[in-house]
Amino acid sequence: MSKIKQIEIYYVSIPLPTIFYPAWIPGFPQNENRFALIRVLTEDGIEGWSTGPVIGKEHATLANLIGPYLIGEDATDIETIQQRIREVSYIGWRNFWIEPAFWDIKGKVEGKSLCELLGGKPRTVKLYASTGELKNSTQRIKEVEQRYNEGFTSIKLKIHHMDEKMDNEQVQGTAKAMDGKIDLHVDANQGWRVAMISNAPLWDLERAKRFSDVCAAAGVKSLEEPLAMDDYDSLCELTKYSKIPVAGGELHSYGYPELKMMIERKCYSIFTPDAVFCGGVAQVWNVIQLLKKHNLRFSGHTWLNGISFAINLQIMAASGYADTEEIEYPYAPPGWTVEARDQILEEPFYHKKSTIETPTAPGLGFKINKKTLRKYGTRIGIMNQPRLTVHSLRSFGLKVSLLMDKALKERKTNTFNSNQA
Ligand SMILES: [Mg+2]
Incomplete structure (x- = not known):
């Protein structure tokens, strides 16, 4: 007590x-x-x-x-x-x-560390570099090359311009420039679209289908949040249609009950529940157990800061998915640096060649x-x-x-x- x-x-x-x-x-x-x-x-x-x-x-x-x-x-x-x-x-x-x-x-x-409380052992976890800004093709290729030179083996691009052609060109151009040297994933940010300042494109099922075809032809490994997070019917249809895995599920504040329904309906092939947003550790842990039963994939989502990264890293390490899946590593310099992201921690989470060690200290494993x-x-x-x-x-x-x-x-x-x- x-x-x-x-x-x-x-x-x-x-x-x-x-x-x-x-x-x-x-x-x-x-x-x-x-x-x-x-x-x-x-x-x-x-x-x-x-x-x-x-x-x-x-x-x-x-x-x-x-x-x-x-x-x-x-x-x-x-x-x-x-x-x-x-x-x-x-x-x-x-x-x-x-x-x-x-x-x-x-x-x-x-x-015990959170990972151990969940029945796992602290371990090395694979990361993908997560970009944060919209870019044009030239800027994007430069950014991906920088991450590749820093040792990343996998990266997620934010791509959703008002003009669909720009999206296609960026995927095709980046894939061609990198020539398979780094795994490419794409995030369309349609799950919880916000247009409070500039306008943001609003994709429908047909645009999402067309873009998933372009991504598949370019060898992209997954397409995240191509539709509104509560448009369950369209998500199911797209996931069935798409030749590459459709990912999502980071921001379901109703947690397990909603994600359970989405798993049973196969709304995504890869689920990305974030413990800070989706009902806490306990509910995300239950989501992961259900994903296993349904032979669906899990990938860790995070953005806020080093604390939320630490929480989701501990879960990823314990999940049983860490041999094959990666966790998001929010890293988009010069604006979003490791130092600005993790300054609230005594020890920031620096990556080592697209991997990171899970902290072993008791609890969430960090010191404020x-x-x-x-x-x-x-x-x-x-x-x-x-x-x-x-x-x-x-x-x-x-x-x-x-x-x-x-x-x-x-x-x-x-x-x-x-x-x-
Ligand atoms: Mg996302």
Whole structure:
């Protein structure tokens, strides 16, 4: 038993060396790596960390929301933690990104890395370099050559111009220039299209089919998110039609139940659930077990920062897929560098010839760089028992607060919804 004593939420904003234009928000000049951090502290002094995406300080009230559900619970009881986060989501917003922090604590309590908690052994994992910006053909070929010269054996290109011809030319031109020296994958970023600044192309099934033919003829190894992530019928049809594997599944915040349906329908050949986005480690782990039963492929997805990379790396290492599959390595200099991506960690994840070692330290396997956190982070929320008590007394008075406390102490058993696994 390792009781949750305090929850802290941080907003972190680390400057990028130069402006980075993420392909998934066309026209958005990203000048900082922004993310949320949660720090969970237990009564026995163990801390767990996780991270989630943000635009700004929208998580400023999150500690107030989740505190009453989580303070006092056993941090190592993942089943209860999953249930509590689920309960918050019914009337609040979905926050499964906090769940890996509890695995971090569980691992530290048991002296095991996440990989070991999941039944695996820390190991070498293959990476593919993941590009982040839209480019023209000349720029793209130069970028792929740079990654090849740095030792990468596999790379994923973001390709989705308004003009379809430019997409075709870029795939064909890059494939011809590299001549099989490096594996090429393509991401069309249609899964969760955002057009809040510049316009973004909106693919339909016919365009996706045409592009998958072009990719297949050019020897591309997989095509990621060529259609909206919830257009299940079209995804099934495309996956059946395509001569190359269709990949996707990174951002399904409904986690296991939705991905289970998509696996059963064979919406993709390769599923890429990210534990930060898709229901936490526990639900992604259950997705992986189901993929095995259905003889479907799994590949690790990640983008945010070194913490989310560490979480998904541990899962990839334990998954049983690491002999044949790769994990995404977000690396798109000069804007998205390893240092800007991982500065929140004491030890950034530098690749070695398209591979990386899974950390062996207990929990998620990293140490937070407290200096970076002080410099670029702001604590925007905090919740613990004294604060909860004050809040309760102010809102409900002493009599009702005592009744609530009594009910909480009498609650002995938890009932769980069964469709999470
Ligand atoms: Mg993607």
